[in-house]
Amino acid sequence: MRKCTAVFLIILTLSAFFQFxxxxxxxGEYPHYVQKNNSRYExxxxxxxxxxxxxxxxxxxxxxxxGGYIGVQTADKPDSISVLVNKNFALPTNFxxxxxxxxxxxxxxxxxxxxxxxxxxxxxxxxxxxxYVMAAYRTYQKQSSKHSGAVSSxxxxxxxxxxxxxxxxxxxxxxxxxxxxxxxxSLMSQAKFEKTKEFAWLTENAHKYGFILRYPEDxxxxxxxxxxxxxxxxxxxxxxxxxxxxxxxMFEEYYGWYLAPDIQVKIRQERLMRVLPD
Ligand code: ZN
Numbered sequence: 500m501r502k503c504t505a506v507f508l509i510i511l512t513l514s515a516f517f518q519f520x521x522x523x524x525x526x527g528e529y530p531h532y533v534q535k536n537n538s539r540y541e542x543x544x545x546x547x548x549x550x551x552x553x554x555x556x557x558x559x560x561x562x563x564x565x566g567g568y569i570g571v572q573t574a575d576k577p578d579s580i581s582v583l584v585n586k587n588f589a590l591p592t593n594f595x596x597x598x599x600x601x602x603x604x605x606x607x608x609x610x611x612x613x614x615x616x617x618x619x620x621x622x623x624x625x626x627x628x629x630x631y632v633m634a635a636y637r638t639y640q641k642q643s644s645k646h647s648g649a650v651s652s653x654x655x656x657x658x659x660x661x662x663x664x665x666x667x668x669x670x671x672x673x674x675x676x677x678x679x680x681x682x683x684x685s686l687m688s689q690a691k692f693e694k695t696k697e698f699a700w701l702t703e704n705a706h707k708y709g710f711i712l713r714y715p716e717d718x719x720x721x722x723x724x725x726x727x728x729x730x731x732x733x734x735x736x737x738x739x740x741x742x743x744x745x746x747x748x749m750f751e752e753y754y755g756w757y758l759a760p761d762i763q764v765k766i767r768q769e770r771l772m773r774v775l776p777d
Contacts, residue, residue, distance in 0.1 A: 531556050533761040539564055557755030558721065560762060562587040567723040568664065575760060580611060580735045582672055583754045586723050589666040592639055596673035599636055606635035609673040612709070612733035616676060619708040628697045633677040633689070633729060637670035660725050669713060674733040676710075693728035705731060706739035711750060721749050 529552070532540075536559050543564040544555045558564060562572070567586035574588040578597070584590055598610040608616060620630050637645075643665035649658035662668075669675035679689055680697040692698050693716075705711065711734055714727035734742075738753060747753050756762075 529553055529556055531560060531756045531759075531762050533560060533759070535761070536560065554752060557752045560755035560759040561751040563721055563751050563755075567659070568667075575758075577672070580609075580674065580733065581738055581758060582674075583750060583758065584667060584669050584672055585751065586663070586667055590639070590671050592666060594639070594671060596636070599673050602632065602635060602676075604632060606632045606676075607673065608635050608676060608733070611735075612674050612676075615708040615710070615733060615736070619705065619710065623697065623700065626700075628700065629680045630697060631679050631682050633679055634670060635676045636673040637668060639665050639671055642666075642668045642671060660719075660723065663724075669730075669732050675713065676731055676733075677727075677729045678731060679729050689729050690726070693726075698728055701731065706743040707736065709733050709736040709739045711739050711742060713750060715748055718749050721751055 531553075533556075536556075539559045540552075540555055543559050544550065544552065546564075547555065550558075561583065562570065565587055569587075571587055571589055574582050574584050574590055576582055577590050577594050582588075582590075596609045599607040600610050600613045602608050602613050602616055607613070623630050642663065646658055646662040646664050649662050653661075663670075665671075677689075678697075679692045680695045701710070702712070710731045712728070713730050713732040714722050714724045716726040716728075719726060732750070734750065734753075741747070742750075742753055747756070
């Protein structure tokens with residue numbers, strides 16, 4: 500018996516008696532890995548064993564593991580086109596976008612989003628599609644009355660999956676628009692927008708205008724709302740296209756890969772180390 504084989508057998512025998520810790524993930528292979536989040540990665544992975552580890556890292560970096568409305572932080576750069584606003588990141592109460600412009604019928608979006616939305620709508624109408632805006636920019640106060648109205652009529656749990664609490668709505672960013680292909684319809688029939696040719700076109704083309712579907716069907720455990728085929732969010736053409744090309748569905752995942760502040764620091768440090776002499 501060769502010596503190394505004997506050593507291997509001894510280790511194998513010992514391993515039957517001792518519980519060796521699971522091998523650590525090779526953190527260096529994940530550019531978005533943040534050391535201080537390590538115990539949260541492990542806990543989130545244990546709770547979601549089917550999830551790929553790179554997605555575990557991304558979601559934890561975006562605080563998805565904390566649960567809705569727990570450990571709420573103020574959104575980084577509320578003025579940014581790529582701001583993440585959800586049940587964990589809130590806009591300041593008094594936040595009002597500086598550059599709201601009309602998109603018709605009394606609805607407003609921020610200038611860049613409005614221009615891209617108008618171009619997208621023009622292209623869709625030219626192809627014979629129909630498109631109606633149901634909501635766009637909404638103030639903190641308006642969001643507050645919508646949410647509290649839903650709490651009064653159907654209770655907090657039901658309200659929380661239909662409407663964001665004030666400060667947590669993408670509509671307050673001036674970057675989100677609710678669209679359907681028929682006018683004057685109820686929330687129930689709004690959901691049927693998913694079955695339309697307009698929705699099918701948006702799914703394949705909205706990224707070219709910088710828009711993403713924000714509350715997709717199979718990710719309700721991540722975003723915490725009902726499936727909203729009508730709610731589209733402007734994040735800019737670069738981000739929307741990268742998400743489309745890389746198959747990143749959730750903006751939380753994109754944020755956890757590329758936008759979370761700790762990652763930027765880490766990447767900066769790595770760049771710095773690369774240029775330093777050995
Ligand atoms: Zn909406």
